[in-house]
Every structure is written in C-alpha cells, then in structure tokens.
Amino acid sequence: MTKLNSKIPEGHISEKWTHYRSNQNLVNPANKRKLDIIVVGTGLAGASAAASLGELGFNVKVFCIQDSPRRAHSIAAQGGINAAKNYPNDGDSIFRLFYDTVKGGDYRAREANVYRLAEVSNSIIDQCVAQGVPFAREYGGLLDNRSFGGALVSRTFYARGQTGQQLLLGAYGALSKEVAHGSVEMYTREEMQELVIIDGRARGIITRDNVTGELKRYFGHAVVLASGGYGNVFFLSTNAMNSNGSAAFRCYKQGALFGNPCFTQIHPTCIPVHGDYQSKLTLMSESLRNDGRIWVPKKKEDAQKIQKGELKPTEIDEEDRDYYLERRYPAFGNLVPRDVASRAAKERCDAGFGVGPTGLAVYLDFEDAIKRLGRDVIEARYGNLFQMYEKIVDENPYETPMMIYPAVHYTMGGLWVDYELQTTITGLFSAGEANFSDHGANRLGASALMQGLSDGYFVLPYTMQNYLADQIKVPRISTDENAFEEAEKRARERLEKLMAVKGSQSTDDFHKKLGLIMWENVGMDRNKEDLTKAIEQIRNLREEFWKDVKIPGEIDGLNPELEKAARLADYLELGELMAHDALQREESCGGHFREEHQTDEGEALRDDKKFSFVSCWEYKGEGEKPEMHKEDLNFEFVEVKQRSYK
Amino acid sequence: MNFTLKIWRQKDAKSKGKFEKYSISDISPDCSFLEMLDILNEQLVARGEEPVAFDHDCREGICGTCSLYINGRPHGPDDAITTCQVHMRRFKDGDTIVIEPWRAKPFSVIKDLIVNRNAFDKIIQAGGFISVDTGGIPDANAIPIRKEKADQSMDAASCIGCGACVAACKNASAMLFVAAKVSQFALLPQGRIEAKERVQKMVAKMDELGFGNCTNTYACEAECPKEISVEHIARMNREFFGAKVGGRKNIKK
Amino acid sequence: MAKSGIYQSSLTKKYVIALAGLFLISFLFVHLGINLTVLIPESQDTEAKEIFNKAARFMMLNPVIKVFEIVLFAGFIIHIIYGLILQIHNWMSRPKRYKVEGWSHTSPFSKFMIHTGMIIFIFLIIHLVDFYFKAKFFEGAESVWYDGEEYHDLGALIIQKFQNLGFVIFYIASFLFLGFHLHHAFQSAFQSLGLNHPKYFPFLKALSLITSIIIPVGFTIIPVFIYFQIV
Structure with missing residues (x-):
C-alpha cells in the first residue's frame, strides 16, 4: 500500500509501546506553551485528551456541540469498563484481554493497537480512582469486578449503572481543572464545520456557533477529532439525538481516509x-x-x-x-x-x-x-x-x-489512523469511537470506555508530541490566511445552499427514509442485491433532499432544524459509503454479515485469504465512487481461528 | 389523546417572549413527552412556522440535557425521572400542559425553552474536581474505601447536572448541585486532601453567579431525577463550617 | 452589620440565621414558662398571680437577665435582618417568575417563612409596645404587696388585656403563624448547621413538630383561659 503506513513499532508485541515511548520525540516544556492543539468533542476520548494535553502545558482549545462538555454520549454507557487488573485472581492478563478483544473483533483489528489498549487499561482504572470515580467496592474496601459480555474472566469495573457517566465526570473534572488553570479553553454549543489544511497539514477548524449562527475560525498546530460515531445514520439508534458523524465526514472529504465504514454494532x-x-x-x-x-x-x-x-x-x-x-x-x-x-x-x-x-x-x-x-x-x-x-x-x-x-449501537468504523492515532492528513489525529482502530468488526462489551480513555489519557499525549516536536518552529498562523477564508466559504455556502432549498419535506422525513433504507439493506444482514439497490436509493434520496428539504428559521441564530439538516446531508453520503464498503467485503465477519457467506449452520464465514485487511476509503469528489485502499492485517501473535461460541 | 399546549416562545436572549397556545391531537399514550414535542414541531415545520426549540440529547434520562418546567414541576409530573422519560400516558386526555423554561437569574433563556446552564460548569471549574494529573498514580486498590462511604459517594455522584434543583427551588438555589459534588469528594479519601479549599471555592462561585440561598425547602430533593438527598447539603454545610473555622485559609473567591 | 451581611457567604448567613433562630426558640420556652405561671391559681402559700409578678420582676431587674436581654434583642435583629437579606437575594435570583408556580412535594410552611416571619414581626412590635415597654416602666400597673414587699401587678394588666375578644383573636392568630414558622424552623436550623443524620433527623423533625405545637398552644391557652374565665 503506497498511501498507508500504519507505523507499527518494531519488536515483540509486548514491547512495542515501551519501545515507541522510549524513542519518540518530545517537546521541551518551555516550548509546549507555544503550541496550540484543537480538540473536537468532549466525550471520554476528547475530554481526557484535552485535559492531559493541557496538563502537559500545551494550549488546548476544546469544542462540543452540547451546552456542557459533561453531556457527551459517553455518559450513556451503563455496564462498565474492562481492565486486565486480574484482581479476582481468575486468570486474566494483558495478553488475555488483548486476545479476547482481537477475537471478539473477528480478527479485523490491528494487533499492535489492541495490545497497547490492553496494556494501558490498568492505568485507566488507577487514574479514574484517583479522580474520585466511585467505582463499586467490596465490603473489604477493594474494587469489585463483574463479568460482562461473555468474557471468561471478571474484568469489568463498574459504577452502579452509570459507569460511562462517572468516567466522563472524572474526565470532565480533569478538563474543568485545566480550564480553571488556563491551559484549556472550552467552547460549548459550537459545531465543527470544516477542517483547515495548510501545506498538507491540519492547521485549524471552522466552527458554527450554534447559538448565534456565526462561523468562527480557530488555528491549531494539530487537530484531534474525538467526535464519536455515526450510528444515527440509521435514524433510530441508541445514540443520542445530537450524536453525528459530520466532523469526521468533513475530514474525510478533505482527504482523510475512512476505515471500515460498514462495521456497525447492533446491540x-x-x-x-x-x-x-x-x-x-x-x-x-x-x-x-x-x-x-x-x-x-x-x-x-x-x-x-x-x-x-x-x-x-x-x-x-x-x-x-x-x-x-x-x-x-x-x-x-x-x-x-x-x-x-x-x-x-x-x-x-x-x-x-x-x-x-x-x-x-x-x-x-x-x-x-x-x-x-x-x-x-x-x-x-x-x-x-x-x-x-x-x-x-x-x-x-x-x-x-x-x-x-x-x-444500532456503535460504529467500529471511523477515520483511519496509524499507530500514533494520526489520520492520513498530517497533524489530524482521531480518538475514541471516531477512529476505526481497536475493535475490528465487532466491539466487546465494556471496551468502548476503555478505548476512549486509553486514547485520550495515555496514547495521544505521547504520540502527538512525536508529531509536534518539530512544529515548534511553526509560528501561530493567522486565521486571516487564505485557507481559513476558503474553508469558511465552503461552510457558509453549504449552509446557505441548505437554507435556499425551501422545499416541502422536513429533515426528519428524509432521515427516516434514509434510516429505513440503511436498516433494511445495510443493517444486520446484507447481500449484494440489497446493497446495490441501497446505493441507488440513497443517491436518489440525496438528490431529492437537496431539492425538497424544508428548513424553517434563519441561518444566523439558533436553528436546530438547520443543524439536523446539515448533519443529514453528510449521512446521505456516508450511508452510501457504508453500502459500498459492505458490498466490497465479500465475507461475513463480526457485525458485518453477508448472507452469501455463512456456514451451513448460519454462522458468519470469514474469508481471511481475501479480506484480512482494513478497507480505507478515499473521497474522490461529489458523485464519484470513492476509491478503496487496503491496510493488510498481519497476525503474528494470535492464531486466527473461526470464532466459535458453541 | 388530545392536548392543549401553552409553550413559552422567545426568539432569542434579547427578545421579550410570550406564551403561545397550540392544540395537538392523536397522540399515542406510549409516546414520550419529547416525542410529542417532535410531532408538534413536525406540524409547525409543515405549516412553515419555526419549531419550538428545546434542549435534549440522550433521551434515556442520563445526559441531563433535557429540562422543561411542565405544569409547575421540573421534568414533569413523575418523580425521579427526566423529561425525556415522561410518557404521555401520565396525562389525561384533553389536559392543558404549560411548558416553561428553567427560570433562574444565572440560567438565561437562549431561545424558547433552551436556557444557558454554563454557570454549572463554572462552579465545577472553581474546584469540583480532584487535582490529579494524568499518570504517576498508585494502584487503584492501594487505598481501600469503606463500601458504605463509596456507595454514599456514588449516590452524590449520580447528579446529572440538569438543573432541576435550581428550577424547583423557590429561591433558585444551586445548593443540591454544589453539595452533590462537594459530598462525592468529601466522602472519599482521595477527595479529603483538598476538601477545605474545594467547598469554600465552590460556594463562593455559586454565590457570585447569583443563585439564591438555601432555605431548606427540600423541593430540590423532591424533584431531582436522580433522587439525591438533602443530606448532602447538610454535609456540605458541615464541611463549609469546618473549613471556615478550622481552615487556615479563608477563601472568598 | 447589614452591610457585612450582604458580603458574607450564603452559608455563613445560614449559620447565623439558624443559630439566632435556635436561641430565640430557647427564649420562647423560657418566656412560655413564665407566662404560664399567671394561670397558677391561689393556694395556701401564694396568692393568684404572685409567682408571675415575682418572676416578672426578676426578669426585669436581674443584671444577668439584663445582659441577656441585649443578646436577645440582638438575636431578634440579626435573625430578622439576615432573613430579609436572604429573602431579597432569593427574589432577585429569579427575576422572571413561573406562570405555574411550583408545588413540589415539600413542607408547605417552608415556602412561607418570610410571610409568617413578617406577621410574627408585626406581632412582636405590638407586643413590645403593649406589654414589654409598659412592663419595663411599670406603666399602668397597680401595686400589690407580697410579704410586705411592693410589686407591680403585671398579671392584672395581662388579665385586663385579654378581656378584649379582638385582641385575643389577634394574639391567637399570631401564635398560629409562629407555629407554622417553627414547624419548619426548628429542624431546618439543624440542617443548616449540617446536623442532618439519617438516623437522628426523623427525631429532630418530630421534635420540630412538637415544638411547633407546644409553643403556640402554650401561649394561646393563657388568653383563652383568661377570656373564658376558666381560672
């Protein structure tokens, strides 16, 4: 693959991360404050990344669409968070957590990333306890564990039915501490519209202030996208109403590759x-x-x-x-x-x-x-x-x-990232559900919280320094630069175009139609015929949408209908991308089930010879079929087997 | 089911706002309150009118985004749930339902039923956290914590920051919100280290932002969707007293 | 004091108001105890009203009590001023009221503390003018002699006052409102001071209820008994 370098460090799997950290570039403390980082999203990944980067001394600007960073949809996770602590003495280990996650993902995740996830999982628990997260405890005062989602060991830590909420409040506390400290600036009710790229590097974003409707420009030496998943493409899902894939999708349109878009978890x-x-x-x-x-x-x-x-x-x-x-x-x-x-x-x-x-x-x-x-x-x-x-x-x-x-519950697919969580756009990083990295074709229960916090607390603060080390020479770029101007123009034109349609059907009408197409054809079981049909239907619906959507209200001011329509416009393209991806993957694996590829007993049938790769899609322009690249997956440390739960 | 809705409409923060009357019919009793508003909004869009703006997100009672003061009660007629979990079967056919935004000086109306709750973030930023940075942390089991204390701390921590306590309180006091956070940390050994500073800073910020004073009416407890007890307010009062009397530093801001 | 009160933390104000309130409650019990002696009928050793008149004199002239009197007045003033400051601030905290006012499941009395407080304050003024200042300077009181010593017959003054039905009704009504006030006040003071424990708070709440009944009942049986000449 010419385009894709996953930058997996050398060495045995258990030494890769240590090796990476020992050899990476770091930024001198005095120079950190000269560097600006933009973080989009304040869920577990975004909040923990922003807080940790702020603690290190970087200037961080963090954005969320909600009225407060504490509301991100990470709060909805009930069950728990996995870690390889082996407190119950039941045979857990980092390797076992790693192995379970790779197997659970039906061998479609990158080994090195998953191992690192398992490796830092224990630090997450330590960190959260220190922050005052009230995990459930035994009578002796030590932490309680339970088994979850079919694991053979009890490795799930939990805080009543509110684990996600409590972990996010921990990260939100850390974030608030940094806001008070002055290292992080918080922007609420602002929605990212465009990524600004200067000389091939991500250098800023354009946002819409959803209260005033004003478009705003922000510069950053690097941008972190932690904007969550895109399950709402199905209209009905367990995602929050405002969860959306737009920030990630706009980056895709600017050249970031999209990994495994069809991998959707149905809960x-x-x-x-x-x-x-x-x-x-x-x-x-x-x-x-x-x-x-x-x-x-x-x-x-x-x-x-x-x-x-x-x-x-x-x-x-x-x-x-x-x-x-x-x-x-x-x-x-x-x-x-x-x-x-x-x-x-x-x-x-x-x-x-x-x-x-x-x-x-x-x-x-x-x-x-x-x-x-x-x-x-x-x-x-x-x-x-x-x-x-x-x-x-x-x-x-x-x-x-x-x-x-x-x-529909979770999207394993997302922006393609390398070992450093950097996308194919230099300087654009992605964390949490927004990236594709750790769950392969199916995510195990209590692993999403683990991944979000691992990315934010323990991965990005290292890997971003490796990138930023030579960026200290780059002075802050004025937001009057041409690239900002153009990005803002793109954003404004899209919104104006939407407002100008003045059609007869509401955004939700279209969204429900899209949801139905997706659920019927790109949902739990998929086949060639349906997928081909879905692509056609989505295209027609998209055309109709741009001719007939009705958005009341004004462009400058709080306008929830406009927000929804702008997000749906992206879903109408993303849905098609998912169908393309599902169509090319002529095998069944994890959450992706192709009716043509099943065992006699109706179980998923993988094709490891042909499909042991991450499909990475490149945007080719409006109306054009996106181009697929492959990142081959090599399994050196686990044996690839047919998953069996019989 | 059919309803008459009286909804507060206000174009933006500067406008004056007034109640508008809407009739809505053929609502299924299994419809949630917010879905009923969705249906109303769909009808308004179809008529070319601007839909009613209201805050909502997770719709499963945990994010704390939805608000709405319904017939004199925050989060509507049911106890211990948020607005998004209220279903229309809780109302009688033909009912008139008055829907207002949270009213408090620090919660200014942004549009219609949406208010600005940034004041809560500011209170947390004043000290509602434990000052540990990422990394270099001892093992999670290094400090055993009495289960009873951990459970009580969890009770306090279950606050979702929706603001119903402020909305319900006749004084628009934020005591339950602040107390829940103070209490969560005061009960844990990790949190004790900064307890004296934390309570003083958070109370000072709460006062500065213009929330009212607590007069122990306990409406907050009655309306809290997570049923957080006013016992936590007493704990905060204790903590504050201890900090003022026993603390070396008197923190006013 | 009022000025510094404004700048104090809301919690500090709560402590002050609670402590002053608890002190006032303790005073109410003392006051009630003395008042009830007016009902003690004649016996072998004492005449009617004798104990009352003696106690009244003790309360008027004892130097320790005189010091406490100043503390008591300070207590009243602080309790009232702090109550007003809190209330004005509370009104300011919700500049735009609700169309449908909240009727959450709470103690109804707790919502009207300022109103019941105001009524009690008005009563207090009238009471001071009517009884206290008169008593202070022994105005309009006849002399009586016990064991060869001259006393002022304040008891007779009271009995005379309570011949007027309007006054009796006003007096009883005022104490009814005091009862409402106390019903919330007593347990609330403990909550303000942070003394809310799940094990003991129900007991405090019960005590609060008992106080809110004993005080008004105790005070109002006096005019009732006098008016209907039960004693």
Missing part, C-alpha cells in the same frame, strides 16, 4: 420500536443477559397469537418455548457476543417467531432467575433497569418477560 438488548413517531431506541444493559433467558415461542401459531394480543407469554408452557441461544450455543448460551445474539434474534423474528405487536421482538425472561435467586436479588442487580423498562413500555418485567430487539 441485542434494546427496547423494541413501538411507533413511527419514535425518536430513538433505548438500550437495556447487556448485563441483563447474565440472568435473563432469551426465548421465542416454538410454535408459529403461538407467536401469531401473541402478536395479535390473544395470548400472553406467561401462558406458554416451558416445552413450547424455544431458548434459541441456549439451543444453538450451549457453551456460551445467553452470553454470546453481541453480533451473534443480535443475528440470532433477527433470524427467529424473520422466520415468523417474533413476539410483540410488530413481531419484531424476543423475550428476555427473568422468571427462572427470580425463582432461583429471589426477587430481592434481581431487584438489587437490575432494579433501575426494570424501572426504566416499565416507564417506557408500561409492563412490569418482574411479572411478564421483557421484550427486546437489536438496535
């Missing part, structure tokens, strides 16, 4: 869709699968009666229930990884065994667990989740089984 335990007015899907923590049993009726006629409301699940006898996960995967049972559990649920519903009014739901039943452990224990473990479920669905999960269905 198996979400509350099913209940109406066409629905705005988002609510995730029920994966931890529920530790005690709940998943089933559908064995007989189709029972399922049909349930769908019509003529039969209650509690009226179905034990022998008429199909505990399909336990049947198909006796070793892991209800605890198989997310991609496997999701697909199995869809398979049953597509075959006509689904429950609920729409037939698109399966039961998650706690009857046995309540019998075995007592209601009190279940309440202590999942009380808040049961309560949340009851609020939304108006059914009591202690008495009748919960209904769940898979929903």
Whole structure:
C-alpha cells in the first residue's frame, strides 16, 4: 500500500509501546506553551485528551456541540469498563484481554493497537480512582469486578449503572481543572464545520456557533477529532439525538481516509420500536443477559397469537418455548457476543417467531432467575433497569418477560489512523469511537470506555508530541490566511445552499427514509442485491433532499432544524459509503454479515485469504465512487481461528 | 389523546417572549413527552412556522440535557425521572400542559425553552474536581474505601447536572448541585486532601453567579431525577463550617 | 452589620440565621414558662398571680437577665435582618417568575417563612409596645404587696388585656403563624448547621413538630383561659 503506513513499532508485541515511548520525540516544556492543539468533542476520548494535553502545558482549545462538555454520549454507557487488573485472581492478563478483544473483533483489528489498549487499561482504572470515580467496592474496601459480555474472566469495573457517566465526570473534572488553570479553553454549543489544511497539514477548524449562527475560525498546530460515531445514520439508534458523524465526514472529504465504514454494532438488548413517531431506541444493559433467558415461542401459531394480543407469554408452557441461544450455543448460551445474539434474534423474528405487536421482538425472561435467586436479588442487580423498562413500555418485567430487539449501537468504523492515532492528513489525529482502530468488526462489551480513555489519557499525549516536536518552529498562523477564508466559504455556502432549498419535506422525513433504507439493506444482514439497490436509493434520496428539504428559521441564530439538516446531508453520503464498503467485503465477519457467506449452520464465514485487511476509503469528489485502499492485517501473535461460541 | 399546549416562545436572549397556545391531537399514550414535542414541531415545520426549540440529547434520562418546567414541576409530573422519560400516558386526555423554561437569574433563556446552564460548569471549574494529573498514580486498590462511604459517594455522584434543583427551588438555589459534588469528594479519601479549599471555592462561585440561598425547602430533593438527598447539603454545610473555622485559609473567591 | 451581611457567604448567613433562630426558640420556652405561671391559681402559700409578678420582676431587674436581654434583642435583629437579606437575594435570583408556580412535594410552611416571619414581626412590635415597654416602666400597673414587699401587678394588666375578644383573636392568630414558622424552623436550623443524620433527623423533625405545637398552644391557652374565665 503506497498511501498507508500504519507505523507499527518494531519488536515483540509486548514491547512495542515501551519501545515507541522510549524513542519518540518530545517537546521541551518551555516550548509546549507555544503550541496550540484543537480538540473536537468532549466525550471520554476528547475530554481526557484535552485535559492531559493541557496538563502537559500545551494550549488546548476544546469544542462540543452540547451546552456542557459533561453531556457527551459517553455518559450513556451503563455496564462498565474492562481492565486486565486480574484482581479476582481468575486468570486474566494483558495478553488475555488483548486476545479476547482481537477475537471478539473477528480478527479485523490491528494487533499492535489492541495490545497497547490492553496494556494501558490498568492505568485507566488507577487514574479514574484517583479522580474520585466511585467505582463499586467490596465490603473489604477493594474494587469489585463483574463479568460482562461473555468474557471468561471478571474484568469489568463498574459504577452502579452509570459507569460511562462517572468516567466522563472524572474526565470532565480533569478538563474543568485545566480550564480553571488556563491551559484549556472550552467552547460549548459550537459545531465543527470544516477542517483547515495548510501545506498538507491540519492547521485549524471552522466552527458554527450554534447559538448565534456565526462561523468562527480557530488555528491549531494539530487537530484531534474525538467526535464519536455515526450510528444515527440509521435514524433510530441508541445514540443520542445530537450524536453525528459530520466532523469526521468533513475530514474525510478533505482527504482523510475512512476505515471500515460498514462495521456497525447492533446491540441485542434494546427496547423494541413501538411507533413511527419514535425518536430513538433505548438500550437495556447487556448485563441483563447474565440472568435473563432469551426465548421465542416454538410454535408459529403461538407467536401469531401473541402478536395479535390473544395470548400472553406467561401462558406458554416451558416445552413450547424455544431458548434459541441456549439451543444453538450451549457453551456460551445467553452470553454470546453481541453480533451473534443480535443475528440470532433477527433470524427467529424473520422466520415468523417474533413476539410483540410488530413481531419484531424476543423475550428476555427473568422468571427462572427470580425463582432461583429471589426477587430481592434481581431487584438489587437490575432494579433501575426494570424501572426504566416499565416507564417506557408500561409492563412490569418482574411479572411478564421483557421484550427486546437489536438496535444500532456503535460504529467500529471511523477515520483511519496509524499507530500514533494520526489520520492520513498530517497533524489530524482521531480518538475514541471516531477512529476505526481497536475493535475490528465487532466491539466487546465494556471496551468502548476503555478505548476512549486509553486514547485520550495515555496514547495521544505521547504520540502527538512525536508529531509536534518539530512544529515548534511553526509560528501561530493567522486565521486571516487564505485557507481559513476558503474553508469558511465552503461552510457558509453549504449552509446557505441548505437554507435556499425551501422545499416541502422536513429533515426528519428524509432521515427516516434514509434510516429505513440503511436498516433494511445495510443493517444486520446484507447481500449484494440489497446493497446495490441501497446505493441507488440513497443517491436518489440525496438528490431529492437537496431539492425538497424544508428548513424553517434563519441561518444566523439558533436553528436546530438547520443543524439536523446539515448533519443529514453528510449521512446521505456516508450511508452510501457504508453500502459500498459492505458490498466490497465479500465475507461475513463480526457485525458485518453477508448472507452469501455463512456456514451451513448460519454462522458468519470469514474469508481471511481475501479480506484480512482494513478497507480505507478515499473521497474522490461529489458523485464519484470513492476509491478503496487496503491496510493488510498481519497476525503474528494470535492464531486466527473461526470464532466459535458453541 | 388530545392536548392543549401553552409553550413559552422567545426568539432569542434579547427578545421579550410570550406564551403561545397550540392544540395537538392523536397522540399515542406510549409516546414520550419529547416525542410529542417532535410531532408538534413536525406540524409547525409543515405549516412553515419555526419549531419550538428545546434542549435534549440522550433521551434515556442520563445526559441531563433535557429540562422543561411542565405544569409547575421540573421534568414533569413523575418523580425521579427526566423529561425525556415522561410518557404521555401520565396525562389525561384533553389536559392543558404549560411548558416553561428553567427560570433562574444565572440560567438565561437562549431561545424558547433552551436556557444557558454554563454557570454549572463554572462552579465545577472553581474546584469540583480532584487535582490529579494524568499518570504517576498508585494502584487503584492501594487505598481501600469503606463500601458504605463509596456507595454514599456514588449516590452524590449520580447528579446529572440538569438543573432541576435550581428550577424547583423557590429561591433558585444551586445548593443540591454544589453539595452533590462537594459530598462525592468529601466522602472519599482521595477527595479529603483538598476538601477545605474545594467547598469554600465552590460556594463562593455559586454565590457570585447569583443563585439564591438555601432555605431548606427540600423541593430540590423532591424533584431531582436522580433522587439525591438533602443530606448532602447538610454535609456540605458541615464541611463549609469546618473549613471556615478550622481552615487556615479563608477563601472568598 | 447589614452591610457585612450582604458580603458574607450564603452559608455563613445560614449559620447565623439558624443559630439566632435556635436561641430565640430557647427564649420562647423560657418566656412560655413564665407566662404560664399567671394561670397558677391561689393556694395556701401564694396568692393568684404572685409567682408571675415575682418572676416578672426578676426578669426585669436581674443584671444577668439584663445582659441577656441585649443578646436577645440582638438575636431578634440579626435573625430578622439576615432573613430579609436572604429573602431579597432569593427574589432577585429569579427575576422572571413561573406562570405555574411550583408545588413540589415539600413542607408547605417552608415556602412561607418570610410571610409568617413578617406577621410574627408585626406581632412582636405590638407586643413590645403593649406589654414589654409598659412592663419595663411599670406603666399602668397597680401595686400589690407580697410579704410586705411592693410589686407591680403585671398579671392584672395581662388579665385586663385579654378581656378584649379582638385582641385575643389577634394574639391567637399570631401564635398560629409562629407555629407554622417553627414547624419548619426548628429542624431546618439543624440542617443548616449540617446536623442532618439519617438516623437522628426523623427525631429532630418530630421534635420540630412538637415544638411547633407546644409553643403556640402554650401561649394561646393563657388568653383563652383568661377570656373564658376558666381560672
């Protein structure tokens, strides 16, 4: 590959990171304050990076679209964060965490990055405890661990059902400390519109102040993009309403390659869709699968009666229930990884065994667990989740089984980055869900928090110095420069163009249509025909959008409809890119399931000979098919096997 | 279900604002409150009117973005949940629902129902953290912490910073918000090190920003979506007293 | 004092108001104790009102009590001024009010402390003019003789006052509001001082309730008994 140099350091996998750090370039403390860094996003990755870089002495400007940096969607993670501490003495190690993550990602992640992730995972826990994150503890006062998402060891640290919130508040605290200290400047309700590139290097961004509508210019010697994932391309997902892929996508349009765009994680335990007015899907923590049993009726006629409301699940006898996960995967049972559990649920519903009014739901039943452990224990473990479920669905999960269905949750794909987390645009770094790096084709539970914080606290503060070491010679560039002017013009023209359409359909109308195309064709199972059709449909929809979208209000001022439309405009291109990627990947792996490529038993069938690579897409201009580059994946330290959870 | 909505409309921070009346019909009882507003907004867009601006993000009750003062109660008629988790089945068919923004001097209206809550960030920046830099940290299990204390700290830490306490308080006081953070750290050995400075700095900032004083009405506790107890306010009062009386430094700003 | 009060931390103001309040409550109990003696009927050793008149004199002339009197007045003034400062600041903290005012599940009395406080303040002024200053200078009081010593018959003054139904009603109403005030005030003072413990706070709340009943009931049975000539 001519274009892609992943810059993996030499040496044994366990020494690569140490080796890198020992030999990298550093910036003299006196020079750090002469260097400006822009961070986009204040989730776990962005906030921790901004805080850590500020502590080192760099001048950091950090941006978020929310009213406060504390609101980033990292807060929604319930379950926990993994680390290879091996506190429970159950055989965990850095290598095992690394191995599990590579295997869980169906061998489509870069070994060196994943190993580093496992290596720094322990420091994350130390760091968070020092920040005052109130992790759950044992009676002896030491930290508690639980098992999560099918791991064979207990390595997940948690803070009640609020792990993401608490970790983010830790990072937010660190960020606030640096704001008070003066090393970090915080900009809220500002949305990145464009990346500014000068002489081939990322040198700044253009933002829109979403309150006044004003476009603003900011210079930085380097830019970090930590703007999260793009799951909202599906309209309905577990992402927050304002989560979007636009910042990353605009960088892609400026030349950053996009890695594995089609790798999407569908989470198996979400509350099913209940109406066409629905705005988002609510995730029920994966931890529920530790005690709940998943089933559908064995007989189709029972399922049909349930769908019509003529039969209650509690009226179905034990022998008429199909505990399909336990049947198909006796070793892991209800605890198989997310991609496997999701697909199995869809398979049953597509075959006509689904429950609920729409037939698109399966039961998650706690009857046995309540019998075995007592209601009190279940309440202590999942009380808040049961309560949340009851609020939304108006059914009591202690008495009748919960209904769940898979929903879009996380995007493994993202901006392609090398070992240093630098994109193909020099000086543009990407961290957290926004980059593609560590999860391959499927992310394991409790690993997203780990990756975000690892990138922000322990990777970027090193690797960025390696880049910035020779940048001290570059004086701050005036934002009156031509490149800023042009970038701002691009941003303004796009917004003006949107406002000028003055069509008849709302942004949400289009978004729902796109979501449906994506879910039907680029969702949980994909095939050549559907994908080809989807590309065509998305193109048509995009054309229609630019002719007929209706955005009320004004361009200069707070205008949520304009914000949404601008993000949707990017999704309408990103959706197509995802379909292209899914189409070229003629294999099934992790969250990417091609119907043409499955075993006789309906399991994902990888093709390691042809597809052991990261697909990296290059933007080729409007309406042009993007060009794919490959980063070959070489597995030196793990043996590549067929994933089996049977 | 059908509803009459009276919604505060205000073009921007400088404009004067007034209540507007809207009728909305055929709402499913399973629809969430914010989805009901989405439907209203879709109708407004179709009519060429500007939709109602309101803050919202995660829609699962954890980000703290959504606000809304509904029929005299922050986050609407249910206890212990945020606005985004309220469902229309909690209302009666034909109800009139009055929707107002949070009202407090430090929370100025930006547009319609959106207010500026940066004051909370400023309070945290005044000292709502533990001053440790990244790296060089001892092992996480080096300091055992009594489970009871850790749990209490977690209770306090569960604050989502939504501002319902301020909105509910007749004095627009931010005591519960500040106390939750002070208390979270005061209960942990890591946090004790700076406890005396932290409480003084955060209280001084809270006062400076123009929040009201606590008169122990406990409306904050009643309306907090995370049910944070006023016990934490008492703890802060204690901490503050200790810091003023026992601390060597008297911090006013 | 008012000026420095404005610049003090909101929490410091709370301590001051709580401490002054608790001190005033303790005074109320003393005052009630003395007042009740007016109801002690004639017995073998004492005449009616004798104990009361003696106690009144003690309270008027004892030098230690005189010092405490100054402290007491200071307590009142501080409690009132700080209460006003807090309240004005609180009103300023919400310049734009709600259309639908909040009715969260809270103690209703806690929302009207300034109002009940104002009523009590008005009562206090009238009370001072009517009783205290008169008593202070023994105005309008007849002389009585106990064991050969001259006393002022303040008890008779009280009995005379409470012959007027309007005054009795006003007196009782004022104490009703004092009860409302105390219902919130007592436990609230402990919360302000940081003395809220899940184990003991319910006890304090109960004590608060009892105080808010005993004080007004104690004070109001006097005019009721006198008016209806029960004693």
